[in-house]
Amino acid sequence: MDEKFDTADKKVLVDIVKLAQKRGLKGELGEWKEFLNSHDKKFGAGVSDPSKRSHEILAAFLKTFSNEDDLKFFDNILRHHSNQYLLDQLKDNSHDSPYQSLVQLTLQHPLYPLDYSFPSIDEGWIILNLRKKKIMKSTEMFAVDCEMVLCEDGTEALVKVCVVDHNLEVKLNELVKPEKEIVDYRTEITGVSSQDLEAVTCSLSDIQVFCSSIVVILYY
Secondary structure, X not given: OHHHHHHOOHHHHHHHHHHHHHHOOOEOOEOHHHHHHHHOOOOHHHOOOHHHOOHHHHHHHHOOOOOHHHHHHHHHHHHHHHHHHHHHHHHHOOOOXXXXXXXXXXXXXXXXXXXXXXXXXXXXXXXXXXXXXXXXXXXXXXXXXXXXXXXXOOOEEEEEEEEEEOOOOEEEEEEOOOOOOEEEOOHHHHOOOHHHHOOOOOOHHHHHHXXXXXXXXXXX
16 A cells, blocks of 8 residues: 555545544554654644645555555545546547547536535445546446335335346346345335345345446446
């Protein structure tokens, strides 16, 4: 991870440090302000805004972490920024085919960042490393439709998923067994009842494995 911190853009390191502060994460020299007090004898925590600090100090702070969960969290943020950079490139250079032009129009829609910029660094998300050559040239597109049920803790869970390609060929049509207790199947919307799930063994992780090979989602 040390090399990743050394080569990452300063803006990325600033975001990671701010998120570490928000979560109260502590490295070997404590949390951010404690680190500054011990690492920088001149200014200490008097200049605690990460954006006002040098790349070297930001990286030095992140290198004090050794907890596996913390490092995984940081790595997810780095991947998120890397993927966002590739998507920005795709948005700027996506006139090679009608498919990529459509992706550009989607990314430029004013409601796109509001409705689809989910917190992908949160628990439960799978972040893949996008391959530049593949994502810039691919013409594969898929539409994904998900049916959700209400669980006892107030969250929603996937209960059915259907994936079709741009030729309307069905690639996946599966019922999914949620891990949590279901309190509302929303049968009038999902078309799924408790009896439908009795013999179902497919899990969310099984669906994630399948969808991890999808290059571009056209509609969700």
